[in-house]
Amino acid sequence: MASTLELLEEHRMFGGWQQRWRHHSAVLNCPMIFSIFLPPPQDDTPPPVVWFLAGLTCTDENFTTKAGAQRVAAQLGLVLIMPDTSPRGDDVANDSAYDLGQGAGFYLNATQQPWAAHYRMFDYLSKELPALVADNFKLSERQSIMGHSMGGHGALLLALRLGGRFSSVSAFAPIVNPTEVPWGQKAFSAYLGEDRAAWREYDSCLLMSEVENRLPILIDQGDNDQFLADQLRPERLEEVAREQGFPLELRIQPGYDHSYFFIASFVEDHLRFHAKHLLV
């Protein structure tokens, strides 16, 4: 049965439309919600898409309400798609910690119990949701992707593994080397098991040595981010990018922290970076 979309909310915004949709996900085996911003039509050309993947504890609404991205997307004629960060619901395994279970899907396909029945965010975002939006909205096939923190990890790993899918990738304060930091080690142990060989395909620092498509990458990182030293370490990805010939620009932003106040301050730069690669 084809998945059907139920419109939950719709708001006029910057001459376009901010919408919130619910659908049944066969991949995740639960109802899911995503948000989408449709810019004012500029001509008959289907608009390109920028995906935004959110961080730990977030839903489709954080970036939608706090980043101020729609203003720029409306100007540039970009569609924004904001998925949720994990499967949801009373039937979905969970944990009391903020960094495991619902709100903490880590954009991977879990293989371990009790997670494997629902936690398949990699398949959801690489296959099911793109097919669903392509069926229901008139969109260009040109797409870019960005994310924040855990969602920066998600954006980077999807861009690296789905070679050719995305024209560019960017991230705010991303987890780049999850196999070597506490957030990633905890999540990967639970979702993927203790065999670290299974972790490699979800670590951007490791993936970067194994893929062909050298797409452009922009990363912003605040130097007053409480998670910088223990969890993020973007200089590790910068080093691999230099070795492997990826065009990666890492910008250290003085005084900025891990919040959406940081994201809002630089989201225009990210959307203009993507537009430069999408609108060619």
Add this chain to the structure above:
Amino acid sequence: MASTLELLEEHRMFGGWQQRWRHHSAVLNCPMIFSIFLPPPQDDTPPPVVWFLAGLTCTDENFTTKAGAQRVAAQLGLVLIMPDTSPRGDDVANDSAYDLGQGAGFYLNATQQPWAAHYRMFDYLSKELPALVADNFKLSERQSIMGHSMGGHGALLLALRLGGRFSSVSAFAPIVNPTEVPWGQKAFSAYLGEDRAAWREYDSCLLMSEVENRLPILIDQGDNDQFLADQLRPERLEEVAREQGFPLELRIQPGYDHSYFFIASFVEDHLRFHAKHLLV
């Protein structure tokens, strides 16, 4: 005892600072929180101030996180101050309805029990909080004020009653004639009693006939706002403004609703309107 300020949060944003402060309010007889955005210093001149008063159910955080105003304020060199909408705390009278009690102060001085002990938002915003910020921040005396819904009512009544205090006033979907709409009648009955003579000094449509200072007014109103017909009726203020010679521009925005998506879409226009009158 002078009120002291306790810094709760501070975030770098658009080259300036977004801060959240707590202090004891002698007027409201409870601890209060306000947010402030300090733009990047442009020169040694103290920056002018724009106050934003929020609507029913809101706190200092709604506009702070959702409106995208800091980007424009940083460009224009404007300070933004976002107060809370009512006294707060376990010792403060409350009601289970969203439109009475905490989160619904209506920017007036209550005279009736159980409200009179704490609900004095008019005095708090006309005297105590301005004095507190003047003592603790280096600000220009040039100020403007704006608000949303109940906070649009607050902005208009403060601007009308404090002649000369504000250079300009603007509002998103304001309550302009509270004595004649359900939200206002319910709140004024509770806070001010059944004698409607006491209501007059809190109704912008009535105040406009009684005051001297004809400051410029900008109002945006979405025509898809669910509260437009029953609670808002901005055409009533437009009519009085025309009779009384106030320079009021009312813009009906097609398709827009009552949400912060609407506010975000037009906040730049409002800040540029205020800057035109502040930076002269």
